[in-house]
Amino acid sequence: MGTGGSEFDCNETLHTLYTYLDGELTDDRRQEIKRHLDECPPCFEAFDFEAELRVVIAQRCKDHVPDTLRQRVHEALIEEEKKQQSARG
Numbered sequence: 001m002g003t004g005g006s007e008f009d010c011n012e013t014l015h016t017l018y019t020y021l022d023g024e025l026t027d028d029r030r031q032e033i034k035r036h037l038d039e040c041p042p043c044f045e046a047f048d049f050e051a052e053l054r055v056v057i058a059q060r061c062k063d064h065v066p067d068t069l070r071q072r073v074h075e076a077l078i079e080e081e082k083k084q085q086s087a088r089g
Contacts, residue, residue: 013043
C-alpha cells in the first residue's frame with residue numbers, strides 16, 4: 001500500500017490511527033505516523049475519512065438536555081452543598 005521509505009508500514013499506521021487522532025501519542029511517534037501519512041495516499045485517505053467522520057459525529061450526536069432536568073440538577077447540587085455546610089458547622 002505505502003512507500004518503502006517510511007519507518008512505519010501501513011498496518012501499523014492504520015492500527016495506530018485512532019490513537020493518533022485522539023492525540024495520545026508521543027511527539028516522535030506522531031511525527032513518524034504523519035510522515036507515513038504524507039507519503040502514503042491510501043493511508044492518508046483512511047486518516048482523512050476517520051477525521052471527517054469524527055467531526056460529523058461530534059456535530060450531530062449532541063443530546064439536548066431539557067431545561068427542567070438542568071434545573072433539577074442545579075437545585076440538587078445547591079441542596080447538597082447546604083447539607084455539607086450545615087454538617088461542618
